[in-house]
Amino acid sequence: MTTHSPDLYALIIRLISENNGRLxxxxxxxxxxxxxxxxxxxxPQISQAIHDIQGRxxxxxxxxxxxxxxxKGQIQIKAGQEGWLRVTLLHPLLFQTFISYFLQGTNxxxxxxxxxxFHISEILNTPGSHPLAGYNHLQNLYTKWQSTTPLxxxxxxKLNFRTPTAFSMRNAPFRHMHILPDPPLVFGQLxxxxxxLTGYDTRDTIRHFCAENVVVARHKIETHMYQYRKSKxxxxxxxxxxxxxxxxxxxMIQHLNRLADLAFYTGVGSKTAQGMGQVNRC
Numbered sequence: 001m002t003t004h005s006p007d008l009y010a011l012i013i014r015l016i017s018e019n020n021g022r023l024x025x026x027x028x029x030x031x032x033x034x035x036x037x038x039x040x041x042x043x044p045q046i047s048q049a050i051h052d053i054q055g056r057x058x059x060x061x062x063x064x065x066x067x068x069x070x071x072k073g074q075i076q077i078k079a080g081q082e083g084w085l086r087v088t089l090l091h092p093l094l095f096q097t098f099i100s101y102f103l104q105g106t107n108x109x110x111x112x113x114x115x116x117x118f119h120i121s122e123i124l125n126t127p128g129s130h131p132l133a134g135y136n137h138l139q140n141l142y143t144k145w146q147s148t149t150p151l152x153x154x155x156x157x158k159l160n161f162r163t164p165t166a167f168s169m170r171n172a173p174f175r176h177m178h179i180l181p182d183p184p185l186v187f188g189q190l191x192x193x194x195x196x197l198t199g200y201d202t203r204d205t206i207r208h209f210c211a212e213n214v215v216v217a218r219h220k221i222e223t224h225m226y227q228y229r230k231s232k233x234x235x236x237x238x239x240x241x242x243x244x245x246x247x248x249x250x251x252m253i254q255h256l257n258r259l260a261d262l263a264f265y266t267g268v269g270s271k272t273a274q275g276m277g278q279v280n281r282c
Contacts, residue, residue, distance in 0.1 A: 008265040015118035025070030028275025030113040057273040062086035145254040155244040160282035164235025165269040183214035190259035217243040
């Protein structure tokens with residue numbers, strides 16, 4: 001295991017609305033733009049480098065939470081109303097750049113989504129400060145599951161897909177979005193994230209193993225439509241219980257649980273940098 005593995009961060013950014021107004025119900029692309037704008041103010045080169053990355057970005061952003069249910073595709077927000085955004089960062093330099101924006105001396109840092117301004121009242125990052133906040137290190141995830149016994153207690157993995165999740169099937173005869181939590185897709189993509197962060201090569205092995213040895217034992221999912229500025233996207237949300245079959249699968253049980261922990265930071269599926277694919281254990 002490389003000693004240069006990047007740190008993993010999950011931040012809860014508490015917001016207070018500064019004015020009355022409306023926002024479209026799906027604002028992930030707005031939060032994405034606000035995030036890049038913050039990076040640009042601190043370090044334009046890093047902001048441009050992140051913007052230019054093709055494919056998977058080294059961060060995720062949740063939708064706005066706590067501002068009520070949408071009506072006719074919009075959220076009505078009142079001045080003084082409180083809510084939050086969740087941001088995860090998959091590299092310590094990215095974390096340092098982002099967090100420095102809030103340490104520059106201004107007494108009232110803000111985030112703007114379109115024409116709506118939110119005052120940032122607090123940023124939570126320490127484990128225990130919020131159920132969806134925390135930090136970890138890839139080395140810790142590796143070591144934790146290498147030393148975990150007995151493994152029979154960990155053959156069931158329960159995941160909560162908190163925001164709509166979908167998988168882009170780029171290699172299929174017809175490119176399309178798949179909206180079911182199939183084990184090879186979920187854990188295969190998480191393995192791909194793990195490999196890119198660590199230099200390991202586990203994706204194909206995990207996909208093959210999951211296709212034959214991991215089943216969806218229970219689920220309670222439903223689909224939701226995300227309306228972006230120029231497109232729509234359907235995804236599934238809800239709870240899924242995966243069962244690992246077979247008796248002699250020590251390394252696979254370890255790694256699948258490691259990937260389930262990683263999902264807390266990486267999310268899974270398409271458009272994780274615009275609000276989709278937020279995942280955690282349940």
